[in-house]
Amino acid sequence: MLKPTARRTTLPPAEPAEPVDTETVALLADRLRAASQARLGHELAIRHVNTGSCNGCELEIRALTGVVYNLTRFGLHFVDSPRHADVLLVTGPLTRNLRQALEQAWDATPEPKWVVALGDCAVDGGVFKGSYAVMDGTSNAIQVDLTISGCPPSPARILSGLRALLEANSP
Amino acid sequence: MSRALEIVEPAPREPCRPWPRHVLSAAQWSDLVREPVTLLAAWADPMQVLALFEDPFSETILLVSVAMDAGFYPALSPHHPGARFYERMIRDLWGHMAAGGDDGSWLDHGHWPHSKPLAIRPGPRPPTADPPEFQPVPEDTLMQWPIGPIGLGIGEAHHLRLTLDGTRIVRAESRLGYTHKGALTLMRSKSPRIAARFAARLAGDSTVAHSIAFAKATEAALAVLAPPRAVGLRGLMLRLERIATNLDDLGTIAGMVGAPEAQARCGVRQEYLRRGLADAFGHRLMMDCVVPGGVSADADANGLAALRQVLAALEDEIPQIRYLFGTGVLAARLTGLGVIAGGDAAQRCRVRLRAIDRDTGAAIDLLTDLPEGQLAVVLPLESGEGLGKAASARGDIWHWLRLDHGQIAAVFPRDPGWALWPLAEAALASSEARDAGSICASLGLPVSGMDL
Numbered sequence A: 001m002l003k004p005t006a007r008r009t010t011l012p013p014a015e016p017a018e019p020v021d022t023e024t025v026a027l028l029a030d031r032l033r034a035a036s037q038a039r040l041g042h043e044l045a046i047r048h049v050n051t052g053s054c055n056g057c058e059l060e061i062r063a064l065t066g067v068v069y070n071l072t073r074f075g076l077h078f079v080d081s082p083r084h085a086d087v088l089l090v091t092g093p094l095t096r097n098l099r100q101a102l103e104q105a106w107d108a109t110p111e112p113k114w115v116v117a118l119g120d121c122a123v124d125g126g127v128f129k130g131s132y133a134v135m136d137g138t139s140n141a142i143q144v145d146l147t148i149s150g151c152p153p154s155p156a157r158i159l160s161g162l163r164a165l166l167e168a169n170s171p
Numbered sequence B: 001m002s003r004a005l006e007i008v009e010p011a012p013r014e015p016c017r018p019w020p021r022h023v024l025s026a027a028q029w030s031d032l033v034r035e036p037v038t039l040l041a042a043w044a045d046p047m048q049v050l051a052l053f054e055d056p057f058s059e060t061i062l063l064v065s066v067a068m069d070a071g072f073y074p075a076l077s078p079h080h081p082g083a084r085f086y087e088r089m090i091r092d093l094w095g096h097m098a099a100g101g102d103d104g105s106w107l108d109h110g111h112w113p114h115s116k117p118l119a120i121r122p123g124p125r126p127p128t129a130d131p132p133e134f135q136p137v138p139e140d141t142l143m144q145w146p147i148g149p150i151g152l153g154i155g156e157a158h159h160l161r162l163t164l165d166g167t168r169i170v171r172a173e174s175r176l177g178y179t180h181k182g183a184l185t186l187m188r189s190k191s192p193r194i195a196a197r198f199a200a201r202l203a204g205d206s207t208v209a210h211s212i213a214f215a216k217a218t219e220a221a222l223a224v225l226a227p228p229r230a231v232g233l234r235g236l237m238l239r240l241e242r243i244a245t246n247l248d249d250l251g252t253i254a255g256m257v258g259a260p261e262a263q264a265r266c267g268v269r270q271e272y273l274r275r276g277l278a279d280a281f282g283h284r285l286m287m288d289c290v291v292p293g294g295v296s297a298d299a300d301a302n303g304l305a306a307l308r309q310v311l312a313a314l315e316d317e318i319p320q321i322r323y324l325f326g327t328g329v330l331a332a333r334l335t336g337l338g339v340i341a342g343g344d345a346a347q348r349c350r351v352r353l354r355a356i357d358r359d360t361g362a363a364i365d366l367l368t369d370l371p372e373g374q375l376a377v378v379l380p381l382e383s384g385e386g387l388g389k390a391a392s393a394r395g396d397i398w399h400w401l402r403l404d405h406g407q408i409a410a411v412f413p414r415d416p417g418w419a420l421w422p423l424a425e426a427a428l429a430s431s432e433a434r435d436a437g438s439i440c441a442s443l444g445l446p447v448s449g450m451d452l
């Protein structure tokens, strides 16, 4: 195959991120103190748990892992097993058919752990609220520490929520 | 006249637009099913089962229905193997049984408060949960490998059961339904305008395509036409969505086989495109931008100008991405992988790249030539039945609905997943277990739209 004739573009560097929302950090830090929960340190391992999403929220999470947002530079990274996770990032309205899977993931995640409900669906069921097939959000099965609303929330918004969590956990 | 047309011709017709519905007897239905017609979809309402076929000889779309006979209808799956998932879904949602077909469960895993949610009288809650059943392992030298429903990576929830002989897959069975949200029940008895919010959330990666198919079905049922500017904007949005989804799929595949540069390049282009979409249409995925009757808002002029630049930059970048997919680790890993219908994963990637090329050119043309005028028409509160179609990145999407005085009496959206999952099972069988993830990624298997 021939080399492309078009000029070869270089990949852009990661974009500078917005400052972290201090109010959210303070709220999360209070929560941490109140529960006398151990801090997790400067890095957070995240496990994504899909509880019936439409795949819109996943699109935006995947965008975060790309070079434009470059999640890892903040000390945030995704892991494949809940056993290695500090944070469960939950999407979807919590379908009845996935309740057990969510609870198993939660049980498998070592303490101390955080749960983030991502997207309107995970926050309270979103447009699917009240359907026979859903349980109206993550918090109806496990305790949620942080909600990030939006349908779907933009990568910038997800990033600011996750960084607030990281900040609150930094010793 | 083709044999299929000869069978449906004598049957009475119901007025569905743009294709009439042929109301078949059980004998006519069985005859038609035996013909070499392509099954596009099957679904039901409380009284009958409906099917959508394409007759390759006359190149006609055939919409047919058959009334229930003591709760049964003649099965489709003996002649159309891909129909077994539809038969299971029809059993789970309406309680109609396919005589001689597949009577397993699919969407209903025994956790809903009642069974048959779309039947006139839903059934009682099943006494026990119904865990997915798989075929028994034939020999004790074989082992089973369950994957999911919470899979690896950042994706959708589904279950795959691979039967392995050493490292080779001898059988792959899929089980879906985990993400079933009850969308059809939520859409029923609502106006199309309100129900469009659910159509837009069947599959986030194809929200525009689903919204367009739903809008077209509504407009066909009511015999109204969306104004020219709305049609132009819809065409533009559909192409932009396909570009973004194809970039997302290519990036995911590149990530799976360990090609970070290609993954990064696809990701960057997708991100810039989504920002352009937010500027032009107010939403990065263009959710709720298409509504029955037209579009919900006009595009922002500056946003459209920004999109033009994004597309020009993408055009410059495509040769580079194509080069990366044709050489090195990508070519080595994708060639000969997951062969189905004569094509391998490498070929499926080339198809995506060509689609991006074509859609980029078409989108640039549409941007320079958008008609002016009205954005939407008012929908009359009338009754009617309609079919609508839109081409998503994953394949054709069809929506069918029946309106009763402006409200949805029955509706069914056919997602491309219905056609892709049977292909995935076939492509996985006889492949290496370690390739399962890349094979699935190369097929771009959608879940949520099919789980309803």
Ligand code: SF4
Pocket: A052, A053, A054, A055, A056, A057, A091, A092, A093, A118, A119, A120, A121, A122, A126, A150, A151, A152, B201, B204
């Ligand atoms: S919040 Fe919106 S984008 Fe996210 S899963 Fe729900 S419907 Fe899809």
